[in-house]
Structures are given as C-alpha cells and as structure tokens.
Amino acid sequence: MKGGMNNVVLLVGIPFVIYAILALLMGALPGWVLSQTPPAPGVVPLTAQQARGRATYVAEGCAYCHTQQVRPLKQDLVFGRPSVAGDYAYATPELLGSERNGPDLSNIGSRQPSDVWQYIHLYEPRSLVSSSIMPAYPWFYRVKEHADRGDVVVAVPPGYAPSGRVVIATQEAQDLVAYLKSLKQVPLKGAVKR
Amino acid sequence: MTREEGTTSTRVTNAQRAASSASGDADLFTAFTISSTIWLLIATAxxxxxxxxxxxxxxxxxxxLSFGRLRAIHTNGTFYGFASVALTGVGMYVTARSSGISLWGKSYAWAALCCYNIAAILGTITLDLGINNGDQEYREWVWWVAIFFVAAVILSTITxxxxxxxxxxxxxxxxxxYIVGAYIFTTILAVTSAILFYQHGLGQVAVQGFYMHNAVGMWFTFLALGAIYYTLPKLLNRPIYSYALGVLGFWTNLVFYPIIGAxxxxFTPIPWWFQTLAIVFSVGMLVPVFAGTGNFVLTISGRWERVRRSMALPFIVVGIAYYFLGSSQGTIEALRSLQSIWHLTSYTVGHSHATMYGFITFIAWGCIYGLLPKATGKEPNPLATGLHFWLATIGVTIYVIALSIGGTIQGLNWAQGDPFITSVESAAPYWMARSIGGTMMFVAHLLFAYNVYLMTLARRASNPDAIGVVHA
Structure with a gap:
C-alpha cells in the first residue's frame, strides 16, 4: 500500500479538508450566527464611563473568579434570573467565565447597589468579609493627607485604613464601580423561550 | 579513478554529511528542550x-503580581512557552528519525523556535500590563502577539x-x-479563533468553547500521542501492538474532538441542542481514548521489568495512565447531572492539571529523557531523575485529588443553598493541599532543569579530557 496515507500530499490534504470543514461548522459558523443575536428588550449599550470600567474589569482579569452567567439551575437563582442570549448582545469581549472563586456578577448592580460598599470592598475585601479570598486593589486608590474638593473619599473601616490619612478613589475606581453598578439584569416580560 | 574508489568516497561524504546533519538535529532538539525548560520554570513559579x-x-x-493578570501568564506560559515548544522539539526529532533522514529545512525550525519565544515573551509582558482579549482561556494574547505563535506553528509545519x-x-x-495532523489542525484553529472581527457577545462564547477544547485536543493530544507512538516502541525495543488501533484513534480523534467544545x-444560552451534541460526542471520545490506552498497555505488556529499569519509561507510563483517567473524567464531567455540580468549581482546575500535566507534561518528559540522551550522547543523573519522577507524580496526584474533593464540596455547598462564602471556607483546606502538591511539582521542575543541563550543555562525564581539566 504505497499511495493512500503513505502519500504525503494525501496525509496533509485529507485531514486538512476534514478539519477545515469541522472548524467551519463547529467554530466559525456558530460563532458568526450567534454574533447576530439581537439585544433582549431593555438591554442597552454601556455609557462611556461604564465601558472604561469594563475595560479595567477585563484588564485585571476579574472574570477568572467571577462568572457572568446565571444557569437555569436552582443553586444559581440567588444570583438572578437565568441568563438569555440577548443579555450578551453588547458584551464583547465575552466575560461569561469558567470558575466561581467569587460569586456571579450578572446582576450585582441590583444585588449590591451601594457604591460605598464597592469602594471599600475593592480597597480591601477582608475589611467587609473576613474570610474573603479576593485580592485587594489599592492601586485604584490614592492615600492623601487631606481630601480636596471633588475627591471621592472612601470610608475604610478602622484597622484597614492608613492612620491619620484619607483614601481617595481614583477615576479608574469610579469607572469600575460605575460598570459594576450597570450590571443589572433586565426583567423579562412574558414567556421566556429557551 | 576506479568505480570502486568513487563509491567509497561518496559513501564517506554521505556518512560525514549524515553525521553533521544528525548533529544539526541534536542541536535543534537541545535548543527546543532548553527553551521549553526555561518557560516551565517561569510559568510554574x-x-x-x-x-x-x-x-x-x-x-x-x-x-x-495580581491574581487576575498572573493566571493567564501561568496558563499561556505552560501551554505555549513550555508544552508546545517541548513537544515540537520532540516531534521534529521523531519525524526525522522515523523518516530515516536528517531534518529537512532546519532554518525554518530555528525560525519557529524564535517565533515561539517572541510570542511567549510578548504575551507575558502584555498580559502583565493588563493587555488581553478578556478571560478567553488560552487565547488571552492579543492578535499581534498570537500571530507570532501562528507563524511558529506554520514554520514547524514546513519543516x-x-x-x-x-x-x-x-x-x-x-x-x-499524529504529528503532522497536530500542526495542520492548529494552523486552522489558530486562524479561525485569532480573527476576532466576526465574534461578538454570545458568538464569541461559541468560538471560545471550540477553541479552548481544540487547543488541548487537536494540538497537545495529537503531539503527545504521536510522540508516544514512536518513543514507546523504541524504548521497549518491540513494535507497537496494533497499527490499526493507532489509525482508528487518529480518525476518531479527528472527527469527534472538534464537536465537543460546547x-x-x-447551561449557558448557547443553543441547547448544540450543547447536547457536544455531550454525545464527549461520550464518543471514549473510543479513541480506549483505543490509544489499550494499544499502549498491550505494547508494554510483558516488558514491565524494562519499564522498572528505565529512567524514561516510568514517565510515559504515568502519562498514559493520566491520559486514560483525565480523558475518561472529561467524558463523565460533560454529563449534565454531574456538570451541574462540578462546573465552575475548582474541580475543573484539577481536571485540567490531570490532562495538561499528568498526561501531556509527563509524555514530554518521558520522550525527552528517552530520546535526548540518544541525540546528545549525555545522560541525566539517575537520582535526580528518580526524585523528579516521584515528586512530580505524587505532587500532581495530591493536586488533582485535593481539587476534586474540594471542588465537589463547593458544588454541593451551592446545591444545598449555603451562603456563597461557605463554599470558599470549605474549599480552603483543599486549596492549601493543592499548594503543597504544586510546590512538590515545582521542585521536580528544578531537578528536571538540572537534568536538561546534564543532557545538553554539561561536559561529557565519560570524556577523560574533561575529567583531566577538572583535576588540573
């Protein structure tokens, strides 16, 4: 059997064609079709500030520990209603995630609407949740002697605050919190098709 | 000049040429192995x-040094800096030996090595600066970094x-x-996935599922299986048990693997039938896994004494065992009833280490220990090899078991409606156990690096001149 798969052209060509077809059918085509999904009613694009906050969320890899996908399972309902395709119409790059070292954030804007809480939590999570394993993000803040006009002062609990000085949220922190507060699932009216 | 003289002189020239080009093969194998070892140390530190x-x-x-930036540096460093380069070095050497010639197009191979490293260096720097494609696992590198990796794969394919x-x-x-297949598939895969303009929202999720699974299945699995099919019979000094099972494995891997990414x-809004299709073919994956594992075990059968006395074969045996366990585990995980508990927990991280480390990395080590000394004529240290083997084997086993238990508990905590922080608290001891296993694995890598030094750059111990120099 010289010929057949002992011919280098066939050895390269046959698997190439088979895999190219499969890559098209299983990768590119579903990717293209699902990219056309229209937004669910009420799902709107982010504002410029929220988009900057999302870019920070992406850059810092928040999605490695926080999913943005509520599964149609009983244990996920604490995070919100099951996600639908139209929730993700403006969500590029996608941030569905693969691991929940922390809770799902699909609906965190509704579940934790307080920016005071978010600012303190991002500065030092353990000041609010003692057994949290979330990293602290002090580089989103400036520590100053006195607050100036227009500064967003963060009321860090005693023991975690630098003594005698004030913690100020930078523009980056304000953008990130604006993004987190924008994560609100729109209510679905009527029957949900799935 | 008589005809006989002419033939003799040609023969000498050919022999000299073969010797010099075979040393060219050894140089490439050496360079790929050293480069991959450096990335192994960086990425696992x-x-x-x-x-x-x-x-x-x-x-x-x-x-x-934050978690969100370093995680991608760890995964991409191990995938593209270490495993891809280590297995390409092995793959090129295997291709040359089994083709009966010296490697063709060595300059392409050297260029490939450069491109792999440019990609890994730029990728590490950009990720640390927070420049990425989002948390799209194993394709976090932005396109102008990924393009160097694609170039490296294409250059390797040419050689x-x-x-x-x-x-x-x-x-x-x-x-x-298997080896040729890996390069062809990965070229197609990388082009499909690196072009981002057609991928938005949920569409990007679909491509991501396809990409992340195929990067493991059509790249590392094919490279590692190809390496085993040469190295295992070579080290046992007997033919592979069944050629037909190898062919069956090739075609079933090729057809089943691309379908299971979803x-x-x-449980995401990706169409339900598309997920079901992926689950059905995940069960189908048992065919190539059983064919491959069975073929390897039957090849070894009756030669266990040789395995025991070999430095390289134990690594390949552990690699085959984890191939079987990790792949079967993948099939079981895909079933919806179990996925509802295990998905999104640390269980998945244990699974990925069972496969990428227990299988892929052990096969790379076994082939390097088995083939590199033949290429360079220099042996590793037996004690360091033994310690490397046991620390890595015990380390990864602790790692996988710890996260399997911890992940299951996390999933059960969620299922019974505990507050989220309860799952963090109950997984804590298992995460600590994972750190202990991981530290053992890292120490094993230091011993491997020492052995790579002995097999490549070190002076030949058997060379009396070298000993003389040391004493003088």
Whole structure:
C-alpha cells in the first residue's frame, strides 16, 4: 500500500479538508450566527464611563473568579434570573467565565447597589468579609493627607485604613464601580423561550 | 579513478554529511528542550505563587503580581512557552528519525523556535500590563502577539512536512500522522479563533468553547500521542501492538474532538441542542481514548521489568495512565447531572492539571529523557531523575485529588443553598493541599532543569579530557 496515507500530499490534504470543514461548522459558523443575536428588550449599550470600567474589569482579569452567567439551575437563582442570549448582545469581549472563586456578577448592580460598599470592598475585601479570598486593589486608590474638593473619599473601616490619612478613589475606581453598578439584569416580560 | 574508489568516497561524504546533519538535529532538539525548560520554570513559579494567593490573599499585592493578570501568564506560559515548544522539539526529532533522514529545512525550525519565544515573551509582558482579549482561556494574547505563535506553528509545519516528503522510508509511520495532523489542525484553529472581527457577545462564547477544547485536543493530544507512538516502541525495543488501533484513534480523534467544545459552556444560552451534541460526542471520545490506552498497555505488556529499569519509561507510563483517567473524567464531567455540580468549581482546575500535566507534561518528559540522551550522547543523573519522577507524580496526584474533593464540596455547598462564602471556607483546606502538591511539582521542575543541563550543555562525564581539566 504505497499511495493512500503513505502519500504525503494525501496525509496533509485529507485531514486538512476534514478539519477545515469541522472548524467551519463547529467554530466559525456558530460563532458568526450567534454574533447576530439581537439585544433582549431593555438591554442597552454601556455609557462611556461604564465601558472604561469594563475595560479595567477585563484588564485585571476579574472574570477568572467571577462568572457572568446565571444557569437555569436552582443553586444559581440567588444570583438572578437565568441568563438569555440577548443579555450578551453588547458584551464583547465575552466575560461569561469558567470558575466561581467569587460569586456571579450578572446582576450585582441590583444585588449590591451601594457604591460605598464597592469602594471599600475593592480597597480591601477582608475589611467587609473576613474570610474573603479576593485580592485587594489599592492601586485604584490614592492615600492623601487631606481630601480636596471633588475627591471621592472612601470610608475604610478602622484597622484597614492608613492612620491619620484619607483614601481617595481614583477615576479608574469610579469607572469600575460605575460598570459594576450597570450590571443589572433586565426583567423579562412574558414567556421566556429557551 | 576506479568505480570502486568513487563509491567509497561518496559513501564517506554521505556518512560525514549524515553525521553533521544528525548533529544539526541534536542541536535543534537541545535548543527546543532548553527553551521549553526555561518557560516551565517561569510559568510554574507563577503557578505556585497563584496557588498561595488562595490561603494568603494579601500576599504580593501589586498590579504586576495580581491574581487576575498572573493566571493567564501561568496558563499561556505552560501551554505555549513550555508544552508546545517541548513537544515540537520532540516531534521534529521523531519525524526525522522515523523518516530515516536528517531534518529537512532546519532554518525554518530555528525560525519557529524564535517565533515561539517572541510570542511567549510578548504575551507575558502584555498580559502583565493588563493587555488581553478578556478571560478567553488560552487565547488571552492579543492578535499581534498570537500571530507570532501562528507563524511558529506554520514554520514547524514546513519543516515536518518537508522532512516526511523527503523521507528515506517507504511508509509514513503512524507517529507522523499524529504529528503532522497536530500542526495542520492548529494552523486552522489558530486562524479561525485569532480573527476576532466576526465574534461578538454570545458568538464569541461559541468560538471560545471550540477553541479552548481544540487547543488541548487537536494540538497537545495529537503531539503527545504521536510522540508516544514512536518513543514507546523504541524504548521497549518491540513494535507497537496494533497499527490499526493507532489509525482508528487518529480518525476518531479527528472527527469527534472538534464537536465537543460546547461542553465548556453547558447551561449557558448557547443553543441547547448544540450543547447536547457536544455531550454525545464527549461520550464518543471514549473510543479513541480506549483505543490509544489499550494499544499502549498491550505494547508494554510483558516488558514491565524494562519499564522498572528505565529512567524514561516510568514517565510515559504515568502519562498514559493520566491520559486514560483525565480523558475518561472529561467524558463523565460533560454529563449534565454531574456538570451541574462540578462546573465552575475548582474541580475543573484539577481536571485540567490531570490532562495538561499528568498526561501531556509527563509524555514530554518521558520522550525527552528517552530520546535526548540518544541525540546528545549525555545522560541525566539517575537520582535526580528518580526524585523528579516521584515528586512530580505524587505532587500532581495530591493536586488533582485535593481539587476534586474540594471542588465537589463547593458544588454541593451551592446545591444545598449555603451562603456563597461557605463554599470558599470549605474549599480552603483543599486549596492549601493543592499548594503543597504544586510546590512538590515545582521542585521536580528544578531537578528536571538540572537534568536538561546534564543532557545538553554539561561536559561529557565519560570524556577523560574533561575529567583531566577538572583535576588540573
């Protein structure tokens, strides 16, 4: 059997064609079709500030520990209603995630609407949740002697605050919190098709 | 000049040429192995630091050492800096030996090595600066970094296909089917996934499922299986048990693997039937896994004494065992009833280490220990090899068992409606155990690096001149 798969052209060509077809059918085509999904009613694009906050969320890899996908399972309902395709119409790059070292954030804007809480939590999570394993993000803040006009002062609990000085949220922190507060699932009216 | 003299002189020239070009093969194998070893050390040092951030979250608080940035550096460093380069070095050497000639197009191979490293260096720097494609696992590198990796794969393909085309052997050995396949598939895969303009929102999720599974299945699995099909019979000094099982494995891997990517996104709004299709073919994956494992075990059968006395074969045996366990585990995980508990927990991280480390990395080590001394004529240290083997084997086993138990408990906590923080608290001891296993694995890598030094750059111990120099 010289010929057949002992011919280098066939050895390269046959698997190439088979895999190219499969890559098209299983990768590119579903990717293209699902990219056309229209937004669910009420799902709107982010504002410029929220988009900057999302870019920070992406850059810092928040999605490695926080999913943005509520599964149609009983244990996920604490995070919100099951996600639908139209929730993700403006969500590029996608941030569905693969691991929940922390809770799902699909609906965190509704579940934790307080920016005071978010600012303190991002500065030092353990000041609010003692057994949290979330990293602290002090580089989103400036520590100053006195607050100036227009500064967003963060009321860090005693023991975690630098003594005698004030913690100020930078523009980056304000953008990130604006993004987190924008994560609100729109209510679905009527029957949900799935 | 008589005819006889002419023939003799030609023969001498050919022999000299063969010797010099075979040393060219050895130089390439050496360079790929050293390069991959450096990335193994960097990427797993990062991995150990990451694991200690679970018990000590305030450890090394800095943007450049933060969990969210380092995690991608660990995964991409191990995938593309270490495993891809190590297995390409092995793959090129295997292709040349099984083709009966010296590697064709060595300059392409050297260029490939450069491109792999440019990609890994740029990728590490950009990720540490927070420049990425989002948390799209194993394709976080932005396109202008990924393009160097694609170039490296294409350059490697040219060398390997060229070598097979020029082969002195009549038949193309089965290992080369798998190795050539890996490069062809990965070129297509990388192009499909690196082009981002058509991917938005949920569409990007679909491509991501396809990409992340195929990067493991069509790249590393094919490379590792190809390497086993050559190295295992070579070290046992007997033919592979069944050529036909190897062929069956090749075609079933090729057809089943690309269909199962969506099992990474079960219970998402990706169409339900598409997820079901992925689950069905995940069960189908048992066919190539059983065919491959059975073929390897039957090849070894009756030669266990040889395995015991070999430095390289134990690594390959552990690699085959983890191939079987990790792949079967993947099938079971894909079932919806179990996925609902295990998905999104640390269980998945245990699974990925069972496969990428227990299987892929052990096969790379076994082939390097088995083939590199033949290429360079220099042996590793037996004690260091033994310690490397046991630390890595015990380390990864602790790692996988710890996260399997911890992940299951996390999933059960969620299922019974505990507050989220309960799952963090109950997984904590298992995360600590993972750090202990991970530290053992890292120490094993230091011993491997020492052995790579002995097999490549070190002076030949058996060379009396070298000893004389030392004493003088």
């Amino acid at each position: 990062v991995g150990v630091l990451l694991s200690f951030k679970f018990p000590y979250p305030d450890l090394a608080t800095s943007p450049y 390997i296909v060229g070598t097979i085309a020029k082969r002195a052997e009549r038949y193309i050995y089965i290992s080369n089917w 099992h990474h996104f079960e």
